[in-house]
Amino acid sequence: MSERESMPYDVVIVGAGPAGLSAAIRLKQRAAETGGELSVCVLEKGSEVGAHILSGAVIDPRSLDELIPDWRDKGCPMAEVPVTENHHWVLTATKKRVLPEFLTPPFMHNKGTYTGSLGNLCRWLAGQAEELGVEIFPGFAAAEILFDEQGRVKGVATGDMGVARDGTHKGDYTPGLELHAKYTFFAEGVRGHLSKEVIRTFDLAKDAQPQVYGLGIKELWDIDPALHSPGRVIHTQGWPLGDDANGGSWLYHQANGQVSLGFVTWLNYTNPYLSPFHEMQKWKTHPEIAAILKGGKRVSYGARAINDGGLQSIPKLVFPGGALIGCSAGFLNVPRLKGTHGAMKSGMMAAEAAFDAVQAGREHDELAAYPQAFEASWLHKELSVVRNVVPLVKKFGDLIGSGLSGISMWMEHFGVKMPFTMKHHPDHESLWRKDLVKPPVYPKADGVLTFDRLSSVFLSNTNHEEDQPVHLTLRDPNVPIDYNLPMYDEPAQRYCPAGVYEVVGQDTGDPKFVINAQNCVHCKTCDIKDPTQNINWVVPEGGGGPNYPNM
Numbered sequence: 001m002s003e004r005e006s007m008p009y010d011v012v013i014v015g016a017g018p019a020g021l022s023a024a025i026r027l028k029q030r031a032a033e034t035g036g037e038l039s040v041c042v043l044e045k046g047s048e049v050g051a052h053i054l055s056g057a058v059i060d061p062r063s064l065d066e067l068i069p070d071w072r073d074k075g076c077p078m079a080e081v082p083v084t085e086n087h088h089w090v091l092t093a094t095k096k097r098v099l100p101e102f103l104t105p106p107f108m109h110n111k112g113t114y115t116g117s118l119g120n121l122c123r124w125l126a127g128q129a130e131e132l133g134v135e136i137f138p139g140f141a142a143a144e145i146l147f148d149e150q151g152r153v154k155g156v157a158t159g160d161m162g163v164a165r166d167g168t169h170k171g172d173y174t175p176g177l178e179l180h181a182k183y184t185f186f187a188e189g190v191r192g193h194l195s196k197e198v199i200r201t202f203d204l205a206k207d208a209q210p211q212v213y214g215l216g217i218k219e220l221w222d223i224d225p226a227l228h229s230p231g232r233v234i235h236t237q238g239w240p241l242g243d244d245a246n247g248g249s250w251l252y253h254q255a256n257g258q259v260s261l262g263f264v265t266w267l268n269y270t271n272p273y274l275s276p277f278h279e280m281q282k283w284k285t286h287p288e289i290a291a292i293l294k295g296g297k298r299v300s301y302g303a304r305a306i307n308d309g310g311l312q313s314i315p316k317l318v319f320p321g322g323a324l325i326g327c328s329a330g331f332l333n334v335p336r337l338k339g340t341h342g343a344m345k346s347g348m349m350a351a352e353a354a355f356d357a358v359q360a361g362r363e364h365d366e367l368a369a370y371p372q373a374f375e376a377s378w379l380h381k382e383l384s385v386v387r388n389v390v391p392l393v394k395k396f397g398d399l400i401g402s403g404l405s406g407i408s409m410w411m412e413h414f415g416v417k418m419p420f421t422m423k424h425h426p427d428h429e430s431l432w433r434k435d436l437v438k439p440p441v442y443p444k445a446d447g448v449l450t451f452d453r454l455s456s457v458f459l460s461n462t463n464h465e466e467d468q469p470v471h472l473t474l475r476d477p478n479v480p481i482d483y484n485l486p487m488y489d490e491p492a493q494r495y496c497p498a499g500v501y502e503v504v505g506q507d508t509g510d511p512k513f514v515i516n517a518q519n520c521v522h523c524k525t526c527d528i529k530d531p532t533q534n535i536n537w538v539v540p541e542g543g544g545g546p547n548y549p550n551m
Contacts, residue, residue, distance in 0.1 A: 006179070007041070008181075009182075010181065010182050012179045012183075014043050014184070014192075015043070017326060022351075023350055023354075024040050027134075027355055028134055029132065032132065038358060042136045043142045044136065045142070045542055046139070050119035050123045051545070054218055054303070056252060059338070059340050060338050064344065082113070084232065087234045088236070094286075108336060119551050143158060143538070144159075145184075145194055152365075153319065153364070154321060155178060155184055157178045160173065160176045161173065161541060167469065181321075182354075182362075183367065186322065189326065190305045190328075190524055198319060201319075205316075210309070210313065212268060215497065217263050217277060220258055221296045221297065223293060229253050240282045241265070243398075246266045249261070249280075259292065261284075266427075269431075270431060275442065278440075298459065299459070300549065302521060303497040308332070314331070317346075321365075325346045341379075350367065354370075384417075389408065428530060431491060456497075464520065471537065475534050492526055496526055498521045498523070499519050501514070502516065522545045
């Protein structure tokens with residue numbers, strides 16, 4: 001194999017999402033403030049910055065105000081639509097009950113927030129970073145962590161390009177590039193491939209609760225202008241999910257006559273026949289939702305897992321040679337359905353710690369100042385207030401759990417700290433046997449309001465080089481047919497929102513597990529929900545995956 005070339009930097013950041021870009025910007029800001037030099041590189045596996053970014057999104061601008069105070073005057077696309085209305089509906093099959101805003105604490109009211117495309121915000125942040133001298137390399141997937149002789153992280157290597165599915169080198173083969181750094185930040189988002197390895201290698205989660213997740217499935221619609229109200233925000237809970245699942249939805253009126261709508265299914269559900277994709281399609285048939293979409297057209301589709309664990313599931317943030325930032329660590333505020341401001345703040349705090357360390361001549365040690373800053377920050381306080389919300393709903397169900405979590409949030413808001421922090425259980429352990437449940441009934445796709453998975457994946461602009469190693473790897477190839485099929489009717493066929501997994505040949509008595517890796521939208525649900533943790537998601541060739549234009 002050709003020897004890999006290497007490039008040295010002060011800080012290498014894996015992932016050009018809000019956390020990674022905020023860290024890069026803050027590092028360069030500090031260098032400019034002190035008249036010093038600092039080399040910063042950001043790797044992005046998507047074909048461009050924003051290609052793999054998906055969020056609702058309603059943004060709390062607190063971190064953006066701290067990072068770039070004049071962002072509203074600098075052409076930032078997020079400034080276009082301030083939130084003007086905030087609604088919360090509890091749905092039954094045909095009705096809605098409006099939850100009055102005064103029943104929820106003030107931090108739930110979306111006052112002063114903005115709604116728009118998180119992908120476009122990241123593109124704008126990338127421009128700000130490049131103006132400061134940050135080097136950003138889209139289309140390059142960090143595929144390997146590099147360690148020095150003492151076992152400290154010394155950087156990452158990008159994946160080889162031009163490798164055939166059988167492992168041979170094609171004519172356009174190019175070996176990966178090593179990027180060496182004094183400190184490496186992992187900002188890969190939820191369930192990052194390398195972040196998992198870092199957490200495992202340094203046992204960073206030993207004092208944390210298991211991380212738990214939800215799957216968010218999103219569509220963008222152009223709707224009838226008469227039905228569009230820029231800045232209107234709607235959240236729902238309840239129907240169509242039953243007693244064996246939790247979750248909720250959003251519908252945000254954004255710029256250009258579009259609405260962002262989506263459905264989150266918490267991945268602790270018990271029925272192996274439940275399909276998060278079809279729950280989302282069924283939700284759109286509710287009279288209140290269908291009325292908003294009437295006469296509209298779906299223009300985009302995507303899916304992504306989100307961290308639901310909260311404060312108690314955040315692992316140790318630092319290790320020799322680097323840090324976890326953003327959703328690689330899990331700073332989402334679940335009740336608020338907001339994680340961008342937390343991700344950005346985490347990147348900024350890590351950047352401050354790394355800058356001071358480099359200026360002091362340090363490298364490859366632990367940035368202890370970062371977790372110290374987090375524990376003293378407004379972000380830690382915000383997450384502490386809501387730390388029991390998710391486990392209360394999971395333990396007591398949607399109705400009673402929501403009521404108890406509301407009481408908990410009000411008490412914490414008024415400074416009455418609950419004397420306990422509830423625990424989590426891993427999502428992959430929750431499924432019941434197939435003979436103990438009844439399959440849900442889902443409407444047939446009509447191609448107008450509801451759709452099938454393959455036509456949806458088409459709208460995500462997903463593409464992978466077909467002749468490359470499959471990036472959805474099985475630790476034991478026999479498990480899907482020998483264990484998952486008889487026990488759970490192989491749930492990967494249903495939890496994947498992109499139709500990646502199939503079981504074929506059952507009618508002839510010769511079932512085979514098929515992986516359509518070309519369809520993968522990088523949501524990470526399979527890596528999370530597979531009951532035996534047999535599926536391991538690794539990065540494909542750089543530039544592969546979805547290409548979200550406005551998500």
